Amino acid sequence: MSKKFVKCDYCGSGFLRYQCNIRENNFCNRKCWGKHLSQQKRMQPLSKWLASNQKHYQIARVEPIEVLQMYLSPEEFQGYLRGNALKYLLRVGHKDEPKKEVDKAYQYSKWLRQAVNGKIINPRQEED
Structure with missing residues (x-):
C-alpha cells in the first residue's frame, strides 16, 4: 500500500498515512481527534435522535x-455496529415498542454506512 503525507x-x-486510510478528517493521533470532538460538541446543538431525549447519554461530552x-x-467497529443493528432487528416486538427497536436498528445501520465510507460518526448530527 502506498503512503501519502497529510496534515492533521x-x-x-504533518504525518504519513496509508492511502486507503485517508478520510475526510485526518488526525495525527487520538488526542487531536478527541480535542476536535470536544470542540465540536460545544458548538453543535443536540440532534433530535434518541440520544438527545435520554439523559443518560448527555452525562459526558463524548458519547460511548x-x-x-x-x-x-x-473492522471491529463495523462489526460492533452490524451486531447492534442485527440485535435490534431480531428482537422487534419482543422487548420495547417495535417502532423504537426498528428506529435503533436503522440508526446503527446509518452509522455502519458512515463507518464503511470512512466517516467519523457524530451522534449529535443527523446524516442520511
Whole structure:
C-alpha cells in the first residue's frame, strides 16, 4: 500500500498515512481527534435522535459510540455496529415498542454506512 503525507486537521502537523486510510478528517493521533470532538460538541446543538431525549447519554461530552470508534479498529467497529443493528432487528416486538427497536436498528445501520465510507460518526448530527 502506498503512503501519502497529510496534515492533521486539528494541530496542523504533518504525518504519513496509508492511502486507503485517508478520510475526510485526518488526525495525527487520538488526542487531536478527541480535542476536535470536544470542540465540536460545544458548538453543535443536540440532534433530535434518541440520544438527545435520554439523559443518560448527555452525562459526558463524548458519547460511548465515539469512544468505541476511537479505540476499535475499523473492522471491529463495523462489526460492533452490524451486531447492534442485527440485535435490534431480531428482537422487534419482543422487548420495547417495535417502532423504537426498528428506529435503533436503522440508526446503527446509518452509522455502519458512515463507518464503511470512512466517516467519523457524530451522534449529535443527523446524516442520511
